[in-house]
Amino acid sequence: MKTNILKALLPTSTAGSLPKPAWLAQPETLWSPWKLQGDELIAGKHDALRLSLQDQQQAGLDIVSDGEQTRQHFVTTFLEHLNGVDFEQRKTVKIRDRYEASVPTVVGPVSRQKPVFVDDAKFLRQQTKQTIKWALPGPMTMVDTLYDDHYKSREKLAWEFAKILNEEAKELEAAGVDIIQFDEPAFNVFFDEVNDWGIACLERAIEGLKCETAVHICYGYGIKANTDWKNTLGSEWRQYEQAFPKLQKSNIDIISLECHNSRVPMELLELIRGKKVMVGAIDVASNTIETPEEVAKTLREALKYVDADKLYPSTNCGMAPLSQQVARGKLNALTAGAAIVRRELATSN
Structure with missing residues (x-):
């Protein structure tokens, strides 16, 4: 299926995950185990993907995804x-320097035997002619979500992951994915590493790609560990200031970030002037559904620092921990808010 070229002003999308249906996994829960097995699980995932796509289309999103179903x-x-990654041998580590989780161990050289998400991406491509986005974990965030008993170096392991991600990304591009997004919440935590090797590893992961590329950097899902951490960050959240100057010079096309209901000073966007910016205008840490006017207000503020043809309204982060009803309401608010600002831009020209 050939895709439509994205021509809409202020094209809308989600940052990543959407809630899973209750028959597939426990709702409103991260790391929720599957309720199906074998062929039933494969079919169930595809059914969930179709439903997630339908929710995005009914809300009027311009860029759609698998909802990470x-x-x-x-x-x-x-x-x-x-x-090289052993899930039987688990260790408890501190993730993102703020909460503990039981994670797998790197026990030998890491490599990819076969594509991971390519069949799922092909399935999504068959369902729609719209622009599709696919998310992959970024190298630094992968390193931060396991215990390394082999390389004994975060940087060495990140470079290995970058090579593997590049292989996967090239096959996703060949499967018809229009935008490949790398999720790097770790970029808001490990500032020295971000500038020493994190952005360089990200550039290795996108090497040779002709499709659009994005990096998603947020303050995390709306889970207690993340909201507790945010409460310690003071009246201004300036973490983006550390990575933005180098990202502005990088080959990444789109930078996805958190704005609505956050304490991120909007003027920090000036540091990435010239890049496309996926502006988070939906708070994923609250069950309160934004009004279209609240979304529009966030977008108007962002337009002071981002050219209109480079602004992509989005959610702050993934919505997996929310209920389906709340997530649908938030998607509708996002597209309605973007429509308000589109009309304003059309009448001002």
């Missing part, structure tokens, strides 16, 4: 398919 977690599902 085919994966249990945005990092560990990719890790499960790699050689």
Whole structure:
């Protein structure tokens, strides 16, 4: 199926995950185990993907995704398919320097025997002519979501992951994916590493791609560990200031970030002037559904620092921990808010 070229002003999308149906996995829960097995699980994931796509289309999103229906977690599902990562040998580590989780161990050289998400991406491509986006975990965030007992170096392991991600990304592009997004919440935490090797590893992951590329950097899902951490960050969240100057010079096309109901000073967007910016205008840490006017207000503020043809309204982060009803309401608010600002831009020209 050939895709439509994205021509809409302020094209809308989600940052990543959407809630899974209750018959597939426990709702409103991260790392929720599958309720199906074998062929039933494969069919169930595809059914969930179709329903997720339908929700996005009914809300009027311009850029659609799989809603991450085919994966249990945005990092560990990719890790499960790699050689050198042992899920039986688990360790408790501190993730993103703020909460503990039981994670797999790197026990030998990491490699990818076969594509991880390509069949799912092909399935999504068959369902729609719209622009499709696919998310992969970024190298630094992958390193931060396991225990390394082999390389004993975060940087060395990140470079290995970058090569593997590049292989996967090239096959996703060949499967018809228009935008490949790398999720790097770790970029808001490990600032020295981001600038020393994190962005360089990201550039290795996108090497040779002709499709659009994005990096998603947020303050995390709306789970207690993340909201507790945010409460310690003071009146201004300036973490983006550390990575933006180098990202502005990078080959990444789109930078996806958190804005609505956050304490991120909007003027920080000036540091990435010239890049396309996926502006988070929907709070994923609250069950309150935004009004279209609240979304429009966030977008108007962003337009002071981002050219209109480069602004992509989105959600702050994934919505897996929310109920389907709340997520649908938030998607509708996003598209309605973007429509308000589109009309304003049309009348002002």
